Amino acid sequence: MEYTNLGSSGLKISRITLGCMSFGRSGTGRGWALDGPEAEPLFRQAVETGITFWDTANTYGAGTSEEITGEAVRKYTSRDQVVIATKMFGQMSTGPGGRGLSRRAVFEQVDASLRRLGTDWIDLYQIHRFDPGTPVEETMEALHDVVKAGKVRYLGASSMWAWQFSKMQYTARAHGWTPFVSMQDQYSLIAREEEREMFPLLADQGVGCLPWSPLAGGLVTRPWGDRSTTRGGQNPTADSSGRPLFLDSDKGTVDAVQTIAESRGISMARVAMAWVLHNPVVTSPIVGATKPHHLTDAVAALDVHLTDKEVTALEEHYTLREPTYYGSASGY
Numbered sequence: 001m002e003y004t005n006l007g008s009s010g011l012k013i014s015r016i017t018l019g020c021m022s023f024g025r026s027g028t029g030r031g032w033a034l035d036g037p038e039a040e041p042l043f044r045q046a047v048e049t050g051i052t053f054w055d056t057a058n059t060y061g062a063g064t065s066e067e068i069t070g071e072a073v074r075k076y077t078s079r080d081q082v083v084i085a086t087k088m089f090g091q092m093s094t095g096p097g098g099r100g101l102s103r104r105a106v107f108e109q110v111d112a113s114l115r116r117l118g119t120d121w122i123d124l125y126q127i128h129r130f131d132p133g134t135p136v137e138e139t140m141e142a143l144h145d146v147v148k149a150g151k152v153r154y155l156g157a158s159s160m161w162a163w164q165f166s167k168m169q170y171t172a173r174a175h176g177w178t179p180f181v182s183m184q185d186q187y188s189l190i191a192r193e194e195e196r197e198m199f200p201l202l203a204d205q206g207v208g209c210l211p212w213s214p215l216a217g218g219l220v221t222r223p224w225g226d227r228s229t230t231r232g233g234q235n236p237t238a239d240s241s242g243r244p245l246f247l248d249s250d251k252g253t254v255d256a257v258q259t260i261a262e263s264r265g266i267s268m269a270r271v272a273m274a275w276v277l278h279n280p281v282v283t284s285p286i287v288g289a290t291k292p293h294h295l296t297d298a299v300a301a302l303d304v305h306l307t308d309k310e311v312t313a314l315e316e317h318y319t320l321r322e323p324t325y326y327g328s329a330s331g332y
Helices: 036-049 060-076 103-117 136-148 162-175 198-205 216-221 230-234 250-264 268-278 292-303 308-315
Strands: 003-005 012-014 017-019 053-055 083-088 122-127 152-158 180-184
Touching: 017 036, 036 060, 036 292, 053 060, 060 083, 060 103, 083 103, 103 122, 103 136, 122 136, 122 180, 136 152, 136 162, 162 180, 162 198, 216 250, 216 268, 250 268, 250 308, 268 292, 268 308
Parallel strands: 017 053, 053 083, 083 122, 122 152, 152 180
Antiparallel strands: 003 012
């Protein structure tokens, strides 16, 4: 395993992140989510391979992902050996603090996450989305206050326009509040829109990049048209407005991944993950593992060094598209 600082902060994290959206109690999450006993081997594998950065959210499994993550920390490692990240924004209750980024919501949801995780502090507390219904000043001051209270060590954000992220960062710094050290955004061979504005902003500001869905929900890990896995069969092909999540031109990209994988004698997942890691802005891709080989391939990708010719082959079929969240009906 390789380790690096999260952005310009002093926080050391593994270069592969264990994504815990894959875990949740039965009946509370997606059909492919793993309950506690099913998830235990993956947590154990993460510890054994040195994946010390674990990412979850309050909405995953209606809070049960955080519970399972906390249980795994106590069973397979110790709190001082792992970096725990979680998120807030989505609907957790119908009360005034049950959703969004208001001061009440920040205070209410951080305490609820701490209880579910069974910990005294959260290493990286992230806002899951931008909240247009709450003043930026209110959100950033509230987040600063939970840091000063010792409940949170660092702050991060996720999935928003670059101008929104820049506005929040500027507001924090203008008032002497705690700024974000990371951005969790969608990035893969078939979702490269962050290269336009967000990535240059992150590089300029020294903010870490934690890509989610780096393998496009598995689309780039198997031949084009293969939807044989449980998760692959459940992911939608269009968002709520009917915009396609995949384009016909993506076949060329997937075919290139397959060709390179076959020529190297490795899995397509390793090739696709190696391409994500190849970008110097990327800090630690988030791997939502449901099987042991998902983590094995992700870690092995750290040793796959693509040639310039291979990178060109992987990138040449990409077509610009309107940004959308992979597998989500919300869009931007």
